[in-house]
Amino acid sequence: MRKLDEQREILYVIRTLDVLLSSGVGLEAAIHTVGSGGYGIISEDFSGMMKRLRKGNSRGLAPELKAMIKKAESEGYRRLLNTMYSNVTQNTDIVETLRKQGVRMENERTEAVKKYIEELGAVPETLLSIGMIGPIILAIVGLVPQILGDGAEAIVGAIDQGMINSVVQGGLVITLIGMMMIGLKAHTKDPGL
């Protein structure tokens, strides 16, 4: 979940930092602005960082950024924090780097959306295949003892209806889990728009 949230907000944060920093706002003030809300999990992170800095519970901005790099789950967020860390420790040109990162991330997002649409193309058919094959087979299994009557006992011996019911119910639950696993792709591969 955290990774998805980070991916969803990172491009907006980069654009905001770009505008703020190129307007002459300092890095700490820019972090404070983003931390004041509107950028989901990244706002929470930045706000927590500023709170610790204000209370004096921290060794400074650079160690805080370094700790945050370890916490970040998405590549883009990690890169942004790294850029900020380099600016604090080595006084690098953060605005130029942020612009480059923004362009790169935008291209990545476009590619991710295309890939997402492509990958979800087969989901309806796969869901229907699993959702259909499972119940058809299980319906036959559940009805066989009644359809064949005594003939079934002659073929497979004594049939316990309770056991048949359990097999059908278990099979349906497994089918549902299978459908859920296929559907999970729609969530985990979300490009974060």
Place this chain on the structure above:
Amino acid sequence: MLFGLLETFNNSPLLLYISVIGIACAAGGIPPMMERKRRRSIENALPGLLESLSDTVGAGRGIQEAMMEQSRNVQGHLGTLLSETLEESHSSSFEAALSAFAAKTRSSQVQRVMVLIETAIEQDAPLQQILADLAMDYERLNDLMNQREEELLGRGLLIVLFVSVGLPVLIAFIVGLFAPSSSGFQIDSFNQTFSLFFGAASAIALGVSGRMLGRFKDALWWMPLWIALSMGLYLGAVVMIGG
């Protein structure tokens, strides 16, 4: 006829409960759809507004003046809201008007843009360039969102129709044909199990479809109705075909 229909499903109280809940929830599902339509129309018009503002600011006019002029030119919800807010803001500051406008649109895109414009004004930053960049950014973002919507809407509907309607009717046809209760087959418990399965499968299908389109929470409102429809279709078709 209605009572007759309800009597048919007397053995499935869960279906009747979910039907009632589904009808109530469906009423709650309509406002998010309308709100989304309104918000998307505002967001789709935003890059055009930003581009026009950038041009006007580039021509040497102030941002406030540019906004006043654009509020008269921009069509749709965005133009109406902008002109309303600017008219109401005579007694307050321009910054307050921007914040009020952002809040009224209820769109995170507009809110982000307005925060950036406010900051740029405060810091005396080059507005023309910032507005042009923002216009391009949001144009590309909206293009992507629209592309996702267009390409996945059909597939999302297909999933729901296949799983919630096609599948229960197909299985009910098989069961009703080969094990009709009119011929003495004891399939009450079997039907209960399968109707529950179709309800759950329908919920999964709707959830997947909603997630694909990026509106899972909106889809939740319609879930009980689709579950009830799926269960009802199965039980109804079994009764119709099998007697």
